[in-house]
Amino acid sequence: MNVFRGCCALLLGVPTLACAQVSTEWNLRLRNEHVEDQAFLHDADATTLRLRLGARFAWSDEWSALIEGEGIVAGGAHDDGTNARRDLPAIVDPAGAEWNQAWVAFKRDGKQVTLGRQRVTFGNQRWVGNSGWRQNEQTFDALALQWHVRDNLDARYAWFDRVHRVAGDDARDPLARERDLATHMVWLQWASDATWQWQAYALLHEDQDVRAASTVTTGLRLATTRPPKTQGPSIALDYALQRDYADNPLHFAHAYWRIEPAWTFAHATGRLGWEHLGGNGRHALQTPLASLHAFNGWADKFNTTPVGGLDDRWIALEGAARGGTLDWQVAWHRYDADVGGAYGTESNASFGFPVGKRVKGLVKLADYAADGFARDTTKLWVQLEWAH
Incomplete structure (x- = not known):
């Protein structure tokens, strides 16, 4: 089943499309990325411009649709995953144009169904996300359901037919372009009050292109938040277990946990963290559908977990001023x-x-100092972004 083609046919076949209320939305992002990686003799540099343009249709309060395209132009000397510059560090923002989203949705009484190519994120995006940092974001051909069950309880489900990855349609490696899936995500969220939130989830990920990538992950997350303009402690706790699934020829069980206490004071928040991705020296826990850049440092050295697993311990301080600008x-x-x-x-x-x-x-x-894994790497980004 090709969800994207079926959704496009449905959109083009709707006779009342011209009668819908139409609004346009766009995003323009200009970025320069410079990479110094000691594994290469020369540095890499990329200047990229991404335009995302969409039209949103609304026939009523219940029926809506979105068609969105994305185009990227790129210059500079770097390995973008599509060219022959393997002698340079990778900057995976290749030039190209493609449909980013095309979906129809129906919403009524706290329930919503969305069918087609779409942006899908769950929770903090550790397991399923759109990889929004990259110029070509990750989207899914999917059926997504949302249900506001009752006060403080929400349920979501998604079935993924295909994932379109950030490397684009022209990547040298066909498996880096997209993957055929038969993947299910179930997610429940319960908020006891304004500050306590529980999430339970199960990701049954079947990769029909690479059998050894199929896994089932079940987990629980507890998070507290501070009300705006208040000071004091908060914490986020995660635990999950990942096992082999479907036709995976390997057999394993890996634990995942994330512990992140924080303290908000004045206009800043300090955080400590420990994230564990289990490994046994032959195989490790993986998160192939996640928004990877947001985790384990911005140098992106651990987008694929090494077979020995990963323990990431960190300290961070963040803040905002002038009303968040x-x-x-x-x-x-x-x-x-x-x-x-x-x-x-x-x-x-x-x-x-x-x-x-x-x-x-x-x-x-981002400045990575190697001590047994990969090589010293420094990355610098300068970016301007317009949105409407």
Whole structure:
């Protein structure tokens, strides 16, 4: 079943499309990324411009649809995953154009059904996300259901037919372009009050292109939040277990946990963290559908978990000013194997600022110091983003 083609046919075949209320939305992002990786003789540099343009249709309060395209132009010397520059560090923002989303949705009485190519995120995006940091985001051909069961209780379900990955349609490796799936995600959220939130989830991930990538992951997350403009402690706790699933020829069971206490004071929040992705020296816990850049440092050294697993311990401080128009973050990570020795350390820093009324600027730095895994790497980003 090709969910995307079926959804496009449905949209084009709706005779009342011209009668719908139509609104347009767009996003323009200009970025320069510079990479110094000691595994290569030369540095990489990429300047990319991404335009995302969509039309949203509404026939009533119940029926709606979205058609959205995405185009990227790129310049500079780097390995973008589609060219022949394997002698340079990778910056996976290749030039190209494609349909990013095309879906129809029906909503009534706290229930919603969405069918087609769509952006799907769950929770903190550790297991399923859109990888929004990359210029070409990750989207899914999917059927997604949402249900507000009652006060403080929400349920979601998604069936994924295909994932369209950030490397784009022209990636050298066909498996980096997209994957055929038969994947189910079930997610429940219960909020006891304004500050306590429980999430339970199950990801039954069947990769029909790579059998050894099929896993089932079940987990529980507890998080507390501070009310706006208040000070004091908060915490997020996760635990999950990942096993082989479907026709996976391997047999394993890996534990995952994340512990992140925080304290908010004045205009800043300090955090400590420990994230564990289990490994046994032959195989490790993986998160192939996640928004990977948001986890384990911005240098992206651990987008695939090493077979020895990963222990990431960090300290971070973040804050905002001028009503949130200025924001900043600094962090330090220590990486070790679950089975084996040390991997390395990493420092991160970012500063976001307004440029006029409609543009947001960003300067961002990642500096990875190897201690047994990969090589020393420094990445610097300078970015401007317009949205409407």
